[in-house]
Amino acid sequence: MRAVFTLWVVSASLLAATPVAAQPEGAGEGLAPGRQTEDPDPTRLDVERLPPEAIAPGRDLYRHGFFLELHAGARGFSGGVGRLSRPGPHLRFTFGYELLRWLWVAASVEGSMHRTDAPAPPSATVFEVVGFFAEVRAQIDLTARAALWLGGEVGVGLALSDVLRTYGLGQADDAGLAYGGQLGFDWHLRNPHASIGLVSGARVYDGLQGFDGEVAVGIHGDLYLRYVF
Amino acid sequence: MPRPPSLFCVALLTLALAAGCADQVFVGEGNGVLAFALTSDTPAFVEAEGTSLFLVEERFLFPLRTPSEAQLASLAMDAEDLPFPRRPWVRRGQYFIEVDYTITNLDDATRRVTFTLDGLNEFHEYVPGFVIDDDEVISEFHQFEEVLVLEPFERRTGTVREELVDEITVDLATVVDPRVTNPNRLVHPDNQSSTDPRALPFIPRIVPALVGLRAGLLSTGGGNVVAELTFRLRDEADRIVSPSRAWEVPDPVLFFPSGMMAP
Numbered sequence: 001m002r003a004v005f006t007l008w009v010v011s012a013s014l015l016a017a018t019p020v021a022a023q024p025e026g027a028g029e030g031l032a033p034g035r036q037t038e039d040p041d042p043t044r045l046d047v048e049r050l051p052p053e054a055i056a057p058g059r060d061l062y063r064h065g066f067f068l069e070l071h072a073g074a075r076g077f078s079g080g081v082g083r084l085s086r087p088g089p090h091l092r093f094t095f096g097y098e099l100l101r102w103l104w105v106a107a108s109v110e111g112s113m114h115r116t117d118a119p120a121p122p123s124a125t126v127f128e129v130v131g132f133f134a135e136v137r138a139q140i141d142l143t144a145r146a147a148l149w150l151g152g153e154v155g156v157g158l159a160l161s162d163v164l165r166t167y168g169l170g171q172a173d174d175a176g177l178a179y180g181g182q183l184g185f186d187w188h189l190r191n192p193h194a195s196i197g198l199v200s201g202a203r204v205y206d207g208l209q210g211f212d213g214e215v216a217v218g219i220h221g222d223l224y225l226r227y228v229f
Numbered sequence: 230m231p232r233p234p235s236l237f238c239v240a241l242l243t244l245a246l247a248a249g250c251a252d253q254v255f256v257g258e259g260n261g262v263l264a265f266a267l268t269s270d271t272p273a274f275v276e277a278e279g280t281s282l283f284l285v286e287e288r289f290l291f292p293l294r295t296p297s298e299a300q301l302a303s304l305a306m307d308a309e310d311l312p313f314p315r316r317p318w319v320r321r322g323q324y325f326i327e328v329d330y331t332i333t334n335l336d337d338a339t340r341r342v343t344f345t346l347d348g349l350n351e352f353h354e355y356v357p358g359f360v361i362d363d364d365e366v367i368s369e370f371h372q373f374e375e376v377l378v379l380e381p382f383e384r385r386t387g388t389v390r391e392e393l394v395d396e397i398t399v400d401l402a403t404v405v406d407p408r409v410t411n412p413n414r415l416v417h418p419d420n421q422s423s424t425d426p427r428a429l430p431f432i433p434r435i436v437p438a439l440v441g442l443r444a445g446l447l448s449t450g451g452g453n454v455v456a457e458l459t460f461r462l463r464d465e466a467d468r469i470v471s472p473s474r475a476w477e478v479p480d481p482v483l484f485f486p487s488g489m490m491a492p
Contacts, residue, residue, distance in 0.1 A: 120386035121262065121329035121459040122255065162254055166261045166459055 057144045063192045063228040064101070069094040071199065073222030075112040075129075080216025081159075081208040084167050085127070088114040090220050096135070098228075104137040104149070112220070118167055127161035129208070129218070131178055139186070147186040154179040157205045157218075168211030176207025180218075186226070195226045253463050256291055258472060263289055266455040267342065267446045278364040286445035288349075289460060291326075292475035293319055293440060294468050310434060312406050313352045317437035318476075321398050323466035326439065328389040328458055332446070334379035335453040341378050342454050343447040345371035346389060348397040349481050350437035353405050355416070358487040368447060369486055370413050372397040379454070391463070394439070399423040402436040405484055412486035438468075440478045 071094065076087030089112060096106025111130040116122075133155030141147045157178035164172035182201025189195055200221040208216035255261040265287040274284040296304075296318045304316040334340045347355040357369035373393060377385050400422055404412045409431050415422050422428035446456050462469055 119384075120331045121457055122461060123329045123386065123388050125253075125461075162261070166255055168260055170260070 059101070059141050059144060059147075059188070061192060062188060062195075064098050065229055066095070066097050067104075067106075067226055067228040069096075069106075069224050069226045071110070071222035071224040073199075073220060075218055075220035077114075077205075077208065078217045078219060079214045080205070080210040081164060081169060081172065082216060083210065083214075084116055084118040084164065084169075085114040086117045088112050090222060092220075092222065092224075094135070096137075101141075102139050104139060104151075106135045106137065106151075108133045108135060108153070108155075112218075116163060116167075122163060122166055125161065125163040127159050127163050129157060129159050129205075131155055131157035131203075133178070137184075145188045147188075149184045149186060150181065151184070151201070152179075152181045153201075153203070157203070158207055164208075169208065170211075171207045174207055176205060178203050178205045178207075178218075180204055182220075184224075193228050195228075197224050197226065198222070199224055253461050254469060256460050256462055256469065256472070257289070261459055263287060263444065263458045263460070264455065265444075265446070266453065267448060267451070268453050269451060271451065273451075275359055275361075275366050277361050277366050280364075280366045280449050281451070282359060282366045282368060283448045283451045284368075284445060286345075286443050287456075288441060288443045289458075290441035290475070290478060291324075291439070291460070291462065292470050292472045293478070294470045295474065295476040312402075312433055313437065316435055317351050319351070319438040319440065319468050321395065321402075321436035321438050323438055323464075323468050325391040325463040325465070326394040326442070327391050327461040327463075328394065328442065328444075329386070329461065330389070330444075331384055331386045331457045332377055332379065333384045333455045333457075334382060335455060337381045338452070339378065339380055340452040340454055341376070341448065341450060342452070343368075343371075344375045344377060344387075344456065345445040345447055346373035346394075346397065347371050347443045347445075348394075348401045348439045349441045349443065350398070350401055350439055351478060352437060352481055353401060353484045354443070354481040355401050355404070356483045356485050357416075358485055360487075366449070370416050370418065371445070371447075372400055372416050372418075374418050394442075396421060396423055397442075398439050399432060399436055401439070401484075402433050403428055403431045404486070406431045406433070416486070440481075 071092035073090050074087050075090035077085060092108055092110035094106045094108040096104055098104050109132055111128055113126060113128050116125045133153040135151045135153035137149045137151040139147050139149040155178055156175040158175045159172040162173050180201060180203030182199050184197050184199035186195050186197040202217050202219045205216045205218055257263060265285055267283055267285045271283050271285055273281040275282045304318060308316045330344060332344055355372055357371050359369060360367045373389055375387060379385060400416045403422060404415050409415060414420060415428055444458055446454055
């Protein structure tokens with residue numbers, strides 16, 4: 001109760017000390033009635049030079065140029081090797097350059113791990129699929145922080161194990177043509193360098209097609225972190 | 230400042246390690262699957278009044294690097310205490326072997342078969358025979374045996390792991406020692422002779438690696454049964470090459486355990 005009373009007293013004192021309206025310095029000291037001026041105050045900021053409104057945030061505030069991306073997610077195959085294997089973790093590194101605000105080029109190295117899921121022999125075996133890709137992207141800025149991009153890529157892909165040969169995929173561990181595309185959603189962080197995003201894509205792998213020629217399509221979905229230098 | 234270049238290096242290292250870990254290779258011609266079958270046309274291996282023994286076997290050689298003449302000549306030295314004419318070109322531990330198999334019963338009847346494996350190295354090949362006791366044919370122990378009772382059209386899969394094939398390797402090198410009087414005890418599948426004190430004195434100083442395996446299906450009732458195998462090698466000493474460049478291993482001496490049985 002004593003604390004409440006003390007707070008009331010302090011508040012009342014502050015209100016009493018506050019002037020109802022600020023009086024210009026020197027008012028009533030020899031100036032003509034109806035005309036009030038004041039001398040320049042060297043302690044004030046030159047507010048007339050500030051923009052009338054705050055700067056609107058936009059992609060121009062972010063860094064542009066060379067960038068690096070780390071993707072992590074999962075990949076599975078449909079058709080071909082997909083009939084013999086399960087989806088597995090996928091990791092990808094991309095290095096690229098922003099040629100124009102909407103046009104990007106990049107090179108990537110990636111890998112994923114899969115488990116065979118097929119009649120023995122051999123017993124279930126883990127194999128890796130790696131790939132090296134060149135990519136061209138077109139990006140549309142939706143808002144200051146959000147963007148959509150679409151990329152087309154071509155490169156080579158191969159399995160690092162010869163286990164797929166035992167199922168008749170005789171070219172699986174040789175470098176074969178791979179091509180496809182991916183669609184990404186980018187969300188810029190409150191940082192001029194970094195953004196995160198979601199990406200999903202599909203590629204045709206010539207070397208991983210089935211023994212009967214069935215086309216193998218690798219489908220991946222990743223989260224990524226991008227850093228622009 | 231963040232460290233994306235470091236992340237990139239870690240990624241490359243991870244990929245390199247992943248590539249480096251893929252040291253297992255499946256060996257064999259074509260797609261690497263060895264297949265053979267016991268069929269209703271298979272003649273009995275041996276017949277007696279009480280039983281008949283049916284046996285089909287398939288021999289498989291691993292694609293090994295060819296030694297030069299000088300290398301072979303150097304192996305002749307320092308071999309006096311070994312039960313072989315020279316030191317082996319490929320030794321135990323230079324590569325490890327794992328066998329995956331699937332046995333399929335094609336008949337609409339239950340079949341009892343035994344899946345067998347026997348080893349061969351540069352010098353010897355293990356060839357178990359049979360014994361006829363009271364008109365009953367009894368097969369001698371193979372170096373690896375798995376008895377399977379297969380229901381109609383049943384498929385059964387299994388793996389002969391590296392340590393079991395290693396046991397075959399040690400047994401074959403040991404059993405040829407003239408001091409060994411009971412090979413069946415040594416090669417018995419349940420007898421781990423590589424750690425058995427009764428067998429340890431006879432294990433040679435240098436154990437030759439297997440240069441191949443002989444797989445078989447053994448049955449006393451016949452039938453239609455198919456075996457499919459793959460051989461997975463983990464090469465630790467760069468001894469495995471492509472089949473086109475493989476060493477033509479000289480024919481080993483057949484080792485019949487019956488000939489070593491104590492009277």
